[in-house]
Amino acid sequence: MRLRSMMRVRAGMALCVGISTTAGAADPVGPIAAAFGAREAVQQMSLSPDGTHVAMIVPVRGHGAALRIANMTTGEVAQPILSASGDPETLTSCRWATDIRVICQIRTASKSSFGLIGFSRTVAINRDGSAMKMLSARTNDRSLGMMQDGGSVIDWTADGVAGAVLMTRSFVPEMTTGMQTASSGEGLGVERIDSVTLARRTIEAPRGTADEYISDGRGMVRIMGLRSRSNSGYETGRTDYLYRKPGDRAWLPLSRLEGDQNGTGFNPYAVDPALNIAYGFDDKDGRQALFKVALDGTLKRELVLAHPDVDVDGLIRIGRQSRVVGATYATDRREVAFFDPALRALAASLNAALPGKPIVTFIDASADENTLLLFAGSDVDPGRYYLLDRKTRKMGEVMPARALLAGIPLGSVKPISFRAADGTMIPGYLTLPAGSSGKGLPAIVMPHGGPGARDEWGFDWLPQFFAARGFAVLQPNFRGSTGYGSAWFQKNGFQSWRTAIGDVDDAGRWLVAQGIAAPATLAIVGWSYGGYAALQSAVTEPGLFKAIVAVAPVTDLDAFREEARGFTSYTVVDAFIGHGPHVQAGSPARHADRITAPVLMFHGDRDRNVGIDESRLMASRLKGAGGKVELVEFPGLDHQLDDDGARTLMLAKADAFLRNAMGM
Numbered sequence: 001m002r003l004r005s006m007m008r009v010r011a012g013m014a015l016c017v018g019i020s021t022t023a024g025a026a027d028p029v030g031p032i033a034a035a036f037g038a039r040e041a042v043q044q045m046s047l048s049p050d051g052t053h054v055a056m057i058v059p060v061r062g063h064g065a066a067l068r069i070a071n072m073t074t075g076e077v078a079q080p081i082l083s084a085s086g087d088p089e090t091l092t093s094c095r096w097a098t099d100i101r102v103i104c105q106i107r108t109a110s111k112s113s114f115g116l117i118g119f120s121r122t123v124a125i126n127r128d129g130s131a132m133k134m135l136s137a138r139t140n141d142r143s144l145g146m147m148q149d150g151g152s153v154i155d156w157t158a159d160g161v162a163g164a165v166l167m168t169r170s171f172v173p174e175m176t177t178g179m180q181t182a183s184s185g186e187g188l189g190v191e192r193i194d195s196v197t198l199a200r201r202t203i204e205a206p207r208g209t210a211d212e213y214i215s216d217g218r219g220m221v222r223i224m225g226l227r228s229r230s231n232s233g234y235e236t237g238r239t240d241y242l243y244r245k246p247g248d249r250a251w252l253p254l255s256r257l258e259g260d261q262n263g264t265g266f267n268p269y270a271v272d273p274a275l276n277i278a279y280g281f282d283d284k285d286g287r288q289a290l291f292k293v294a295l296d297g298t299l300k301r302e303l304v305l306a307h308p309d310v311d312v313d314g315l316i317r318i319g320r321q322s323r324v325v326g327a328t329y330a331t332d333r334r335e336v337a338f339f340d341p342a343l344r345a346l347a348a349s350l351n352a353a354l355p356g357k358p359i360v361t362f363i364d365a366s367a368d369e370n371t372l373l374l375f376a377g378s379d380v381d382p383g384r385y386y387l388l389d390r391k392t393r394k395m396g397e398v399m400p401a402r403a404l405l406a407g408i409p410l411g412s413v414k415p416i417s418f419r420a421a422d423g424t425m426i427p428g429y430l431t432l433p434a435g436s437s438g439k440g441l442p443a444i445v446m447p448h449g450g451p452g453a454r455d456e457w458g459f460d461w462l463p464q465f466f467a468a469r470g471f472a473v474l475q476p477n478f479r480g481s482t483g484y485g486s487a488w489f490q491k492n493g494f495q496s497w498r499t500a501i502g503d504v505d506d507a508g509r510w511l512v513a514q515g516i517a518a519p520a521t522l523a524i525v526g527w528s529y530g531g532y533a534a535l536q537s538a539v540t541e542p543g544l545f546k547a548i549v550a551v552a553p554v555t556d557l558d559a560f561r562e563e564a565r566g567f568t569s570y571t572v573v574d575a576f577i578g579h580g581p582h583v584q585a586g587s588p589a590r591h592a593d594r595i596t597a598p599v600l601m602f603h604g605d606r607d608r609n610v611g612i613d614e615s616r617l618m619a620s621r622l623k624g625a626g627g628k629v630e631l632v633e634f635p636g637l638d639h640q641l642d643d644d645g646a647r648t649l650m651l652a653k654a655d656a657f658l659r660n661a662m663g664m
Helices: 031-037 341-353 461-468 497-513 529-540 557-562 570-577 581-585 588-594 613-624 644-661
Strands: 044-047 053-060 064-071 082-084 090-096 101-112 115-126 153-155 164-171 174-176 180-183 187-194 200-207 210-215 221-229 235-243 252-258 267-272 277-284 287-294 301-305 312-318 323-330 334-338 359-365 371-377 384-389 394-400 413-419 425-431 441-445 472-476 517-527 548-551 599-604 629-634
Touching: 031 461, 031 644, 044 090, 044 359, 044 371, 053 090, 064 090, 064 101, 082 090, 153 210, 164 200, 187 210, 200 210, 200 221, 210 267, 221 267, 235 267, 235 570, 252 267, 267 312, 267 323, 277 312, 287 312, 301 323, 312 359, 323 341, 334 341, 341 359, 413 497, 425 461, 425 497, 441 497, 441 644, 461 472, 461 517, 461 644, 472 497, 497 517, 497 529, 517 529, 517 644, 529 548, 529 588, 529 599, 548 644, 557 570, 557 581, 557 613, 588 613, 599 613, 599 644, 613 629, 629 644
Parallel strands: 441 472, 441 517, 517 548, 548 599, 599 629
Antiparallel strands: 044 053, 053 064, 064 082, 090 101, 101 115, 153 164, 164 187, 174 180, 187 200, 210 221, 221 235, 235 252, 267 277, 277 287, 287 301, 312 323, 323 334, 359 371, 371 384, 384 394, 413 425, 425 472
């Protein structure tokens, strides 16, 4: 019913003793906090097939979002044509079906006896705001279950008819009077839907264990993933992939994937119909590599791209058919290997044309791939969106990502490595205040979320805020992070918490040993798993960090496990956390008496990744142990605290808290 994951985000009072306070508008807000707390000007962007219009999801007051259409020929930006308040519905993605019609997905959540349950629905709307229609199938009073998943578009070309798409559908069986089954189909299937007329027909009949479908971009479903479940209905963590030969409806075995993260086996991501292959990832010498597998019956397998030090972890895709044109991996910086010679040459010329913006990403393309929508930025540049005409080689700026940061000096991000207690070199990124000597500074260790994630070089609003306030910030890619192979991942950051937290602690010691941090002004700030790491580091090394800021943290591993109890992913979560002495020893809420530093926590009460009761438990235990703690709760917000005011308040309070706690 939900796939539990801790999102890859990081975060960062006068001291008080208490359990919780509620964020309010009267709290002081500084201009720097407001500038960094403001959400990006564009949350998602898409280019029309003819290359003349851009659809943008933009933030609106509070934590809402709206769809606006920009005419790239005239420069006119229309008023919002679709909006979501964020309370609780959110507008998550919009993409063009035709030159005038846009398909958007809306997500929401509601409370149940199991906790918060997520729902999604998909709608289509004309670019002038007219003719909005629901594409998701509807349930009725005869339906024998809830339809949480409103479907996702997997092919934007369907059978060549303008506006027709292939979209997944969660089929729910129905009953009629007399208890006769009106519709027995159940599970995930695929429909062809005309986004204008709403005419629909089933392309792939539903299967109870179907979890994923991959099309070839030309209207044919070529790969299906079947998610294994136990007799009790819980997911097992195993997915069997099947494929079809061209023009054949029979399903044939392709691969088996064991495990959700750091799993083993070929994991298909895309189909190239011209080459008749599937691109996907699998292990090579302990690290993830990109392979291609023939879909002609032979399953001939070839290595496409591997790196000896890091995982190859992403595909570069472009155009209406999501054509695979390259792959990407991150060493000290994100690198791209293009398979398409023309795009390889174009990327090189863009790097020369955009000095100081080495991060160039292709966002979207027109149907003929002549007009490209790009993003370019760096560590000290939040980035800008551009429109490029490949024929005329003319490029114009669409808009900056964070206009409010113009004029605020940003700190350069330097890849570093430090030695852990067992001698292992741990990679990370050090951000120093602009113009700083880099010595004797107040400093923050900022472990990332996940735990299955990693930090990368580039702009990051959270460490940059603290750097702008005079702090040095070190983001360690501790063991338990992804991106460096299975040996680095260990068992994961919970089961192998002693190693992961040891690396985090060693990051703090390194800052002091290098003279970067003054020992009395060393703090730790983390979000999600990073918040867990911040609290657990204070258990293992009391006194190392003088102040702790934890945003949406896990605080008790058994409590976190129980959050998944009513969902089909429970056994996967259970196995991920594991059983044994590490659960008790690795739960900071059970060792609150060991935490001597003051603690500030933030949490949204609609968090579906980590329930707010985790922070409430920690605050209660700290208070009971006589510790200094404040919990700021944000009503109506989820794990990301995706609200300008909330983020601004969080930054301002965290900054004041750190300065007060460390006597600055």
